[in-house]
Every structure is written in structure tokens, then in C-alpha cells.
Amino acid sequence: MAATAAQVPLSALRGIPTIDQVGVEERAARFQTRSLKRETKVDGLLLALSMLDLTTLSADDTPGKVRQLCAKAKRPSPEHPEWGSVAAVCVYPNMVATAAEALVGSGIHLASVATAFPSGMSRFKERLSEVKWAVQEGADEIDMVISRGAFLRGEYRRVYDEIASVKEACGKAHLKVILETGELQTYDNVRRASDIAMAAGGDFIKTSTGKISPAATLPVTLVMLEAIRDFHETHGIRIGMKPAGGISNSKLALQYLVMLKETLGPDWLDPDWFRFGASTLANDILMQLEKQHSGHYQSPHYFTND
Amino acid sequence: MTSKTANAPNAFRDSIGYAPAPEGADHFEVKKRYQLFIGGKWTAPSTKRYFETINPATEKSLAEVAEAGKADVDRAVKAARKAYNTVWSKMPGHERGKYLFRIARLLQERAREFAVLETMDGGKPIRESRDVDIPLAAAHFFYNAGWADKLDYAFPGRKTAPVGVAGQIIPWNFPLLMAAWKIAPALACGNTVVLKPAETTSLTALHLAELIQEAGLPEGVVNIVTGAGETGRALVEHPGIDKIAFTGSTEVGKLIQRSIAGTDKRYTLELGGKAAHAIFDDAPIDQAVEGIVNGIFFNQGHVCCAGSRLFVQEGVAEQVLNKLKRRMGSLIVGDPLDKNTDIGAINSREQLDRIRLLTAAGKKEGACSWDAGQTLPRKGFWFRPTLFTDCAQSHRVVQEEIFGPVLAIQTFRTPKELVAKANNTPYGLSGGVWTDKGSKIFQITSELRAGVVWANTFNKFDPTSPFGGYKESGVGREGGLHGLMPYLELR
Numbered sequence: 001m002a003a004t005a006a007q008v009p010l011s012a013l014r015g016i017p018t019i020d021q022v023g024v025e026e027r028a029a030r031f032q033t034r035s036l037k038r039e040t041k042v043d044g045l046l047l048a049l050s051m052l053d054l055t056t057l058s059a060d061d062t063p064g065k066v067r068q069l070c071a072k073a074k075r076p077s078p079e080h081p082e083w084g085s086v087a088a089v090c091v092y093p094n095m096v097a098t099a100a101e102a103l104v105g106s107g108i109h110l111a112s113v114a115t116a117f118p119s120g121m122s123r124f125k126e127r128l129s130e131v132k133w134a135v136q137e138g139a140d141e142i143d144m145v146i147s148r149g150a151f152l153r154g155e156y157r158r159v160y161d162e163i164a165s166v167k168e169a170c171g172k173a174h175l176k177v178i179l180e181t182g183e184l185q186t187y188d189n190v191r192r193a194s195d196i197a198m199a200a201g202g203d204f205i206k207t208s209t210g211k212i213s214p215a216a217t218l219p220v221t222l223v224m225l226e227a228i229r230d231f232h233e234t235h236g237i238r239i240g241m242k243p244a245g246g247i248s249n250s251k252l253a254l255q256y257l258v259m260l261k262e263t264l265g266p267d268w269l270d271p272d273w274f275r276f277g278a279s280t281l282a283n284d285i286l287m288q289l290e291k292q293h294s295g296h297y298q299s300p301h302y303f304t305n306d
Numbered sequence: 307m308t309s310k311t312a313n314a315p316n317a318f319r320d321s322i323g324y325a326p327a328p329e330g331a332d333h334f335e336v337k338k339r340y341q342l343f344i345g346g347k348w349t350a351p352s353t354k355r356y357f358e359t360i361n362p363a364t365e366k367s368l369a370e371v372a373e374a375g376k377a378d379v380d381r382a383v384k385a386a387r388k389a390y391n392t393v394w395s396k397m398p399g400h401e402r403g404k405y406l407f408r409i410a411r412l413l414q415e416r417a418r419e420f421a422v423l424e425t426m427d428g429g430k431p432i433r434e435s436r437d438v439d440i441p442l443a444a445a446h447f448f449y450n451a452g453w454a455d456k457l458d459y460a461f462p463g464r465k466t467a468p469v470g471v472a473g474q475i476i477p478w479n480f481p482l483l484m485a486a487w488k489i490a491p492a493l494a495c496g497n498t499v500v501l502k503p504a505e506t507t508s509l510t511a512l513h514l515a516e517l518i519q520e521a522g523l524p525e526g527v528v529n530i531v532t533g534a535g536e537t538g539r540a541l542v543e544h545p546g547i548d549k550i551a552f553t554g555s556t557e558v559g560k561l562i563q564r565s566i567a568g569t570d571k572r573y574t575l576e577l578g579g580k581a582a583h584a585i586f587d588d589a590p591i592d593q594a595v596e597g598i599v600n601g602i603f604f605n606q607g608h609v610c611c612a613g614s615r616l617f618v619q620e621g622v623a624e625q626v627l628n629k630l631k632r633r634m635g636s637l638i639v640g641d642p643l644d645k646n647t648d649i650g651a652i653n654s655r656e657q658l659d660r661i662r663l664l665t666a667a668g669k670k671e672g673a674c675s676w677d678a679g680q681t682l683p684r685k686g687f688w689f690r691p692t693l694f695t696d697c698a699q700s701h702r703v704v705q706e707e708i709f710g711p712v713l714a715i716q717t718f719r720t721p722k723e724l725v726a727k728a729n730n731t732p733y734g735l736s737g738g739v740w741t742d743k744g745s746k747i748f749q750i751t752s753e754l755r756a757g758v759v760w761a762n763t764f765n766k767f768d769p770t771s772p773f774g775g776y777k778e779s780g781v782g783r784e785g786g787l788h789g790l791m792p793y794l795e796l797r
Binding site for chain 1: 316317318319321324325326327433437589591592594596597645646742
């Protein structure tokens with residue numbers, strides 16, 4: 001990935017634009033009317049597969065389960081190794097060591113959620129030390145949550161400072177900042193939180209933990225993509241985007257990619273700059289790729305469940 | 307860390323648009339030749355003349371259409387009068403409503419056919435004919451069908467009666483939608499009609515006539531005479547017409563007013579426009595940019611209420627312009643039948659010439675022209691979405707209706723300046739305001755002299771909402787409750 005995102009002082013964030021709900025939802029719906037055929041569709045699916053953060057974030061996760069997920073990440077389709085691997089595996093901190101071992105030499109990134117995921121309701125000291133531990137265990141990407149309570153109280157300085165401290169604790173690991181947009185609720189809040197997270201040093205901004213409904217939506221992601229575009233234009237710093245949760249089929253994933261392509265352009269159509277946080281999306285993509293390859297839909301039994 | 311896929315070619319990432327995704331046109335028949343629809347029958351024109359209608363995206367001929375002469379118009383008006391006297395004016399409202407509901411449902415059933423035909427004949431992108439024109443046309447029939455048996459309640463304390471035979475002349479920018487817009491309220495109120503579609507886009511009106519036959523509408527209630535200006539003139543001047551409904555240019559609107567002066571013909575005129583579209587510095591900028599694009603590039607700018615004069619508050623002018631240019635660069639111009647096309651073909655060579663003439667005048671007068679340089683197809687009539695900066699009120703691109711994908715941009719400093727400039731036009735059809743502040747919306751919209759004003763959106767249409775202009779943009783309202791009045795005697 002590119003150089004670590006530099007910080008921009010909070011005071012530099014003036015004139016955060018307002019968002020019109022009706023307008024942004026209409027615009028997002030418009031991307032859904034694009035019609036993808038033939039090579040555009042196949043290559044879009046391959047791109048989506050390469051952008052996956054294959055995720056397991058359950059209280060019943062075990063080393064066995066995580067090792068299986070890593071195997072899937074390395075070779076999603078045993079019959080078609082040419083379809084490549086996913087971008088990363090995303091696990092809880094106590095599963096990082098297992099995953100790191102399973103992924104050695106694969107080139108697949110290892111992401112760990114941290115900072116008292118998903119609520120973040122813990123002492124900041126503990127949240128920071130969790131980040132450090134996950135990095136020590138072998139995570140090269142950290143998915144942190146912001147303090148939504150502080151944000152909603154208008155304590156933007158605190159939110160900013162926390163992110164900046166977590167970024168520091170990450171060291172060389174990349175930081176994805178989860179806004180949990182389902183709790184921020186308004187698009188104006190999403191935009192403001194995006195700007196704060198980018199300025200404070202987040203390498204990626206991410207919609208959701210996946211534990212709150214609604215998780216990622218097209219309009220929320222559009223607001224964040226536009227924030228990334230403006231930030232890049234104003235400060236010259238590129239930030240990545242990760243919608244997470246609720247993206248379970250290929251059609252929707254392709255619609256996200258259409259939106260990405262038409263909002264940020266081809267430079268962002270790359271796993272270094274865009275990720276899908278999803279657990280069941282992989283098999284649907286494989287099923288669609290197989291359909292494009294063979295001309296027939298295959299039974300779900302032909303796709304591995306890990 | 308480097309990406310494994312970054313260097314591999316990828317059609318999704320590397321191509322500017324998407325692989326072709328054309329809508330099929332093989333599920334219905336375009337006839338070689340279309341006759342006139344008079345008294346419920348297809349009849350040859352007395353002129354024995356037929357004119358070609360072409361696909362403006364390919365310049366290929368689609369069909370031949372009959373040219374109605376004076377005698378044909380006379381037959382059509384007589385058929386409409388007979389149907390009015392013997393059937394339609396006597397029919398109870400709820401019975402009339404049934405026919406209109408039936409037409410609306412048939413339109414929905416055959417929506418794909420109508421959308422494809424509209425796109426082939428007129429050049430508009432299939433996305434728009436499929437998502438806007440045809441659904442809205444059906445919605446107008448549904449809406450007016452509902453009024454048919456409730457007219458006495460629509461105007462409390464007054465009795466209603468139909469007017470008689472309506473002569474309706476419609477433009478080429480929304481062919482089927484305008485036909486629905488005219489026919490539906492007329493029929494709901496108990497009138498019969500003679501409709502003349504525009505000569506470049508007659509086909510969907512003629513297919514609507516087929517659909518009307520299928521719906522079993524009594525003969526002569528709807529008559530369709532095709533032809534150009536002369537046919538329109540014959541219709542306007544016919545003594546048997548009780549009401550004229552015209553949508554088209556201000557120039558022709560004035561001719562109509564002259565020609566019917568001294569008669570007791572009623573009229574509504576829906577004419578040109580040069581709408582002011584204002585972006586304040588507290589506007590939601592990204593959505594406003596989208597609104598600007600929808601405002602002027604919808605239907606290639608062939609929209610009488612298009613937001614063709616953009617006013618941006620100086621503090622955000624540079625930002626808005628940059629974002630607008632980038633967005634214009636992402637507009638896909640090309641085959642109108644492709645589902646991914648954003649901007650289709652210009653409707654006719656004549657219109658393309660007019661757009662070229664006015665944009666050339668704009669450059670000559672010192673305004674600065676910009677477009678995103680999309681590659682245009684070699685055949686057909688095309689014009690790239692274009693904007694003009696450094697415009698002054700005195701420029702022709704600011705004063706005259708271009709009726710094409712051309713935006714003239716000016717800046718303003720204060721609300722007062724905006725209102726003065728926005729109203730400084732002979733037109734007054736529509737306008738738009740973008741601001742995050744509710745009180746400003748109410749203040750500015752009440753000061754704009756325009757029939758339709760949108761706030762934080764643009765080019766939104768609904769059958770329940772009246773539409774019409776001030777000043778040289780027209781007389782009367784269509785749509786909503788107001789749209790019934792021109793078709794009723796209120797006592």
C-alpha cells in the first residue's frame with residue numbers, strides 16, 4: 001500500500017459539506033441501473049473477489065474455524081486457481097496468531113478488529129493496548145471503531161485524538177476506521193465522521209462493524225466516497241474505502257464497484273484502495289463466475305463452505 | 307505492500323464505459339407505413355403523401371407516416387364531434403374512468419415496446435424512456451381516470467360540463483408523455499380530441515392509437531392526425547375546435563394566439579423556457595451537482611423546463627465548476643438503446659443545427675465553452691454535454707432557449723442579485739434553488755417568477771402537480787386539479 005496517511009489538523013476541516021438525503025439516495029439508486037454484460041461482468045466479479053476481506057467475527061470462533069477460513073482465502077475456488085485469492089482475512093485479536101500462521105507466505109493481509117470491537121465501550125488505555133497486541137500477534141491491518149457516543153455529543157476533538165493515538169499504536173499496520181454509520185444515522189454525521197477519521201490518520205474508512213443494522217448501504221458508501229474524493233483533492237492524500245456488512249450477493253457488490261468507478265475512478269478499483277467486508281459474498285461471486293465460465297448455474301453444494 | 311491484480315488487465319477497471327448492453331427491439335413490429343387514425347379506423351390521407359420518420363441515432367428510416375391535409379383534419383374533427391355528441395359527453399364519469407384505467411394498464415403492460423419505440427424514434431436514452439417517459443405517461447392516465455367520476459367534488463359548489471372537441475398539438479421532446487398529458491385530462495372531463503404529434507416523433511402516438519383500439523374506446527373519441535406545421539395550422543384554424551392545447555415553441559404559440567384571436571376557442575399554451583437554477587454556498591454541493599446535471603442534460607436538454615441558466619454563489623463557484631466538469635466527464639454518450647447510455651442523440655438535424663448556431667454565437671460573444679470530449683458516433687445527430695462560463699446576461703446563450711445539452715453559468719453574490727438576474731428573462735416556466743436552509747428556500751422560491759420551482763432537486767414531474775409558465779412561457783396549467791379546468795365549463 002501507499003505511504004502512511006499523514007495527519008491533517010482538525011482545525012483544517014472547515015466547511016464540511018451538508019448532504020441532502022433525497023439527492024444522495026437518488027444518485028446511489030442510479031448506479032443500480034447500470035447493466036453489466038460479458039467481459040465487464042466477469043472482470044468486475046474477479047475484481048470484487050480480489051477485494052474481499054473474508055471475515056469471521058463470532059464469539060464461537062475457534063482456531064479450527066479460522067484455519068479453514070484462511071484456506072478458503074488463499075484459494076477460494078479449488079478448480080479455478082487462476083481466479084486468485086482474496087485481499088485479507090479479518091478476525092478477532094485472539095485469533096490473529098492462528099491466522100498469521102495459516103497465511104504465512106500467501107501475500108494475504110491479516111486484519112484484526114480491535115479497540116473493544118464492536119462497541120468501543122472500554123477504557124481508552126485498554127483499547128490501545130488491544131491494538132498493540134493484535135499488531136504484535138501478526139495483524140498488518142487494524143479495524144478500529146470510533147467512540148460513537150463521543151461523536152454524537154459533539155466531542156469531535158476526542159474522536160479525532162483517539163483515532164490519531166490508535167494510528168500511532170498501529171505502527172506499520174494499516175488502520176481502517178469503522179464509523180458504524182448505522183448508529184450515526186444521518187448522512188451529515190457520516191460525512192463529518194469520515195472527514196475526522198481521514199484527517200486523524202485513518203488509511204481506510206469503513207462503514208460498519210456488521211453487528212448493527214443497517215450496516216453498509218449504497219448511499220452511505222457514496223457519501224464516504226465523496227468525502228474521500230474531496231479529501232484527496234484538498235490534501236493530496238489517498239484514503240481507502242471499506243463497506244462492510246449486508247453485501248451478500250454479487251449483483252450488489254458489482255453495484256458498489258460501479259459506484260466506485262464512477263465516483264473515484266479506476267485508480268481506486270484496486271484491493272489496496274477498496275475492500276468488501278463480507279462473509280458469505282465469496283461463494284456467490286464464485287457461483288456467478290462459474291456461471292459465466294460454464295454457462296450454467298451450479299448447485300451450492302459445489303462451492304466450499306468454510 | 308503491492309497488489310497482485312494491479313497490473314493485470316481488467317475490462318471493468320480499464321474501460322471508460324461498460325460492455326454494450328443494448329435493449330432488444332425484436333419483440334414488437336414497427337410497421338413500414340402508418341395511416342391516420344380517424345373515427346376509430348386507420349385511413350389513408352387525402353394528400354396521398356407520406357413522410358419518412360428516422361432514427362436520429364442512425365439516420366436510418368424507421369417508417370413512413372401519413373401527412374394529413376385540411377380535408378383529413380376536417381374528417382377528424384367531425385369524427386370527434388360525432389363521438390362527443392353521441393357517446394362521450396353523455397357517458398357517466400365512472401364509465402369514462404374505466405376506459406382510462408384500461409389504457410393506463412395496457413400502457414404498463416406494453417411499457418417495454420413503448421420505451422424502445424420512443425428511444426428509436428426520438429433518440430432519448432432507453433434509461434429515460436423506460437424509467438421516466440412511459441411510467442409517467444401511464445401515471446397521467448391513472449391519475450386522470452380517478453377524477454372522471456369525481457369532477458363535481460373537484461370544484462365544490464360548482465357544476466362541471468365538458469368543453470367539446472379539443473385540438474391538441476404536442477412536441478417531439480416527450481412524445482408519448484405529452485400525448486398522455488393532453489389526452490388523459492381531456493377524456494376524463496368528457497371531451498373528445500384530435501391530436502397532432504410532432505412530425506419527427508409520431509410513432510409512439512400511433513402505437514398509442516393501436517392501444518386505444520385494443521382498449522375498446524368508442525370510435526372517434528381520440529383521433530390522431532400526423533403531419534408538420536401545416537397540419538397543425540389546419541387543426542388550430544378549424545372552426546369545429548372548442549379548445550386548443552399546444553406545447554411547443556414560443557414562436558408558434560404566438561402564431562396560435564394570433565390565429566384564434568376573435569374566436570371563442572379556449573387555449574392553453576405550454577411554451578419555451580430558460581430556467582434559472584441557483585446554487586447557494588450552503589447547498590449540499592455533491593447533490594447540487596447531480597441536480598445541475600439532471601436539470602440540463604436530462605433528455606439531451608430537450609426540455610422546456612431545463613435548468614439552462616446556472617447561477618452559483620461566488621464562494622463555491624470554483625468548487626461547483628470542478629465537480630460539475632468531472633461529473634460531465636462520466637456521462638456516457640452514445641447508442642440510445644444501450645441501457646448504460648446517459649446522453650442520447652439530438653432529435654433532428656434541424657435541432658442540431660440550431661444548437662450549433664447558438665453555441666457558436668456564445669463563443670463569438672466571448673463566453674468560454676467546455677465539454678468533456680466524449681467520442682461521438684459517426685452516424686446520427688450528436689452534441690456533447692457542454693457548459694459555458696464567463697457568461698453575461700446579454701449573451702445569446704443566456705437569453706435564448708437552446709433546447710439542447712448546453713448550460714450557461716453565471717455567478718452571483720447576494721440573494722437579491724440572484725432574484726433580479728433570474729427574473730430578467732422573457733420566460734418564466736421553471737426554476738430551482740439549492741440551499742440547506744429552509745427559510746431561504748421559501749424566500750427565494752416565492753420571489754422567482756416561474757410556474758414551477760424546485761428546491762434541492764430538479765426536473766421532477768408528477769401528474770398531481772400543476773405545470774405551466776409565466777410570461778412568454780405560456781398560459782394555463784396542465785396536471786393536477788388545475789389541469790382539469792381548461793377542459794371543463796365550470797358553472
